[in-house]
Amino acid sequence: MxxxxxxxxxxxxxxxxxxxxxxxxxxxxxxxxxxxxxxxxxxxxxxxxxxxxxxxxxxxxxxxxxxxxxxxxxxxxxxxxxxxxxxxxxxxxxxxxxxxxxxxxxxxxxxxxxxxxxxxxxxxxxxxxxxxxxxxxxxxxxxxxxxxxxxxxxxxxxxxxxxxxxxxxxxxxxxxxxxxxLQARIRPHFLFNSMNTIAALTRTAPREAEQAVQDLADLFRASLAEPLETITLADELEIARTYQRIEQLRLGERLRVAWHVEALPLDARVPGLLLQPLLENAIYHGIEPCPAGGVVAINGERAGELLSLVVRNPLGARARDHDGNQLALENIRERLMLHYGARALLKAGRFGEEYIVTLRFPYLPAPAGGARD
Amino acid sequence: MLRVLIVDDELPARERLGQLIAEIGGAQIVGDASTGLEALEQTVRLAPDVVLLDVRMPGLDGIETARHLSVLQEPPAVIFTTAYDQYAVHAFETYAAGYLLKPIRKDKLAAALAHAGRLTRPQLRQLAAASGARRRTHIATRRRDQVSLIAVQEILYFQADQKYTTVRHAQGEDLIEESLRTLEEDLGTDFVRIHRNTLVNTRYLQRIVRDADGRYCVLLRGCATALPVSRRLAGELRERFRV
Incomplete structure (x- = not known):
């Protein structure tokens, strides 16, 4: 997605x-x-x-x-x-x-x-x-x-x-x-803007254009995966970074992402597209509406067998309607629920000048499929 | 030579338009801007014939920027560009505004430049309403050849004369050519009509008093002038705003 x-x-x-x-x-x-x-x-x-x-x-x-x-x-x-x-x-x-x-x-x-x-x-x-x-x-x-x-x-x-x-x-x-x-494949706005960016880059910077096409393809492949399948946390982080690269071309210096995820075990199995939609929302609601841009902070922590991912973005200059946001959060929540049951948690809300989404889920190194049922 | 100003918050998008225009010929890029405000300043300074205007920008969006451009003495023609905005595109179709979809094609851009026309102010108003644009955030005023924007939340009231409307705001007063009725419709419930010729920002409403002659007047925070209220509206105001 x-x-x-x-x-x-x-x-x-x-x-x-x-x-x-x-x-x-x-x-x-x-x-x-x-x-x-x-x-x-x-x-x-x-x-x-x-x-x-x-x-x-x-x-x-x-x-x-x-x-x-x-x-x-x-x-x-x-x-x-x-x-x-x-x-x-x-x-x-x-x-x-x-x-x-x-x-x-x-x-x-x-x-x-x-x-x-x-x-x-x-x-x-x-x-x-x-x-x-x-x-x-x-x-x-x-x-x-x-x-x-x-x-x-x-x-x-x-x-x-x-x-x-x-x-x-x-x-x-x-x-x-x-x-x-099925409904949540791609935000058309993102697709067309990326295509426009690539069209511009093919002339001025063919290498970057090539990279952008590959990134876009990877992102699509990830979004086409079976929604209930798990992937490693390493792969999920890579998908989010791929997404960031594409947005970076478009938004330039306005988009800054601070990654602090070293504490996370990379072999943890997670449902696919857990982090990327959160990053996408953060950019769409928190960075794009600001002429000066801002910082999206992604923090990963591990407390024993519990992993957490926290995505923070500044509140947009104006409060955009958050329908899309809610939909994405709901989707992630459902998938967390299916994979981990009541042991997972998703919290989201405004805190002062920031919008913060917190994911918490158990560390499952082994494939989680099958064990769930 | 057609003089073109490019407005888009994304650098690659501006570059692409630049490349294409250079290839098309017959047009010349006089400048570019990455925000609506910059676009206004550049337009005043450079007097382009055509402005290529991105619909989705932080701050002033494309449609509001176009409305502000339209108060200029000689407003430029506007062509909107958008990646994906169903409502906006529908509105452009309806009101015959020029627009281009991203990724932008060279032949379409050439055709749009050839046919670029000015949009009248009423056209733009309808367009803004039909495209589901946000409520206006600014009012543009022109002092000689200088355009400035007044944030709506800093406006205390509008007062209509025969020909002009006075905007009283935190920094002083300005004249605009928009009618009270238009403003009232555009600004919605944040403003209230207290008299045939006065539209007041509700956030500054303080109190209703009677002057020496027994007429009702409204006092606004941060404003020494007492504004006359029509008798018919005084009671209603008092009830609605508890002033």
């Missing part, structure tokens, strides 16, 4: 960008919707069946099933109602804390319903009807046992939701990455 074409995008699945910020990407389904509520009913019934089979000696399977179902449906639907109401809050807590709270909540519902059933068994109405044989005799063991079962089943259910969610999101991301890769 040599920068995204600024064209209209077809609607694409809600993915990537929001996936990292919680919100809608939270893995718990919306229990206010009937599908998720139905899933809860199914889980409750299955549990009821298991419980009834396990203890059918006492009262016979069917009456045991009826009682367990009644109990578990109460638990299930109450939990669903609570999770439905609290979902935004849980999503804000993040995956780990949100899950813990959800688990605690569901367990508490089990305990509360159990206690309720016991109290109902003690009531006059039940006693008068002579139905107290259907109710538990002692509070402690009853509540404790139910809570323990509830805890296990709630944990399994949460895990189920989590895994399904991850699986679905993975498929969406793959599809989105393909679509984006």
């Amino acid at each position: 040599i920068g995204p074409v600024r064209s209209q995008l077809p609607p694409r699945p809600a993915s990537s960008d929001r996936a990292f910020r919680g919100g809608d990407a939270f893995y718990l389904p919306n229990f206010c919707a009937s599908r998720a509520a139905f899933a809860i009913v199914v889980v409750a019934e299955l549990t009821a069946i298991v419980v009834s089979i396990a203890r059918s000696a006492a009262q016979g399977f069917w009456s045991e099933l009826a009682l367990s179902s009644l109990f578990l449906l109460w638990v299930g639907l109450l939990s669903a109602a609570l999770l439905c109401a609290l979902r935004p809050l849980l999503a804000r807590l993040g995956e780990q804390r949100g899950s813990s709270v959800a688990l605690a909540l569901m367990t508490a519902v089990v305990a509360a319903v159990s206690a309720g059933v016991f109290l109902l068994g003690q009531s006059h109405v039940v006693r008068a009807a002579g139905a107290n044989s259907l109710f538990p005799r002692r509070l402690g063991p009853f509540v404790l046992r139910n809570t323990a079962i509830g805890l296990v089943i709630a944990a399994v259910t949460l895990r189920y939701f989590y895994v399904t969610h991850q699986w679905r999101r993975n498929i969406e991301l793959r599809a989105a990455a393909r679509v984006h890769a």
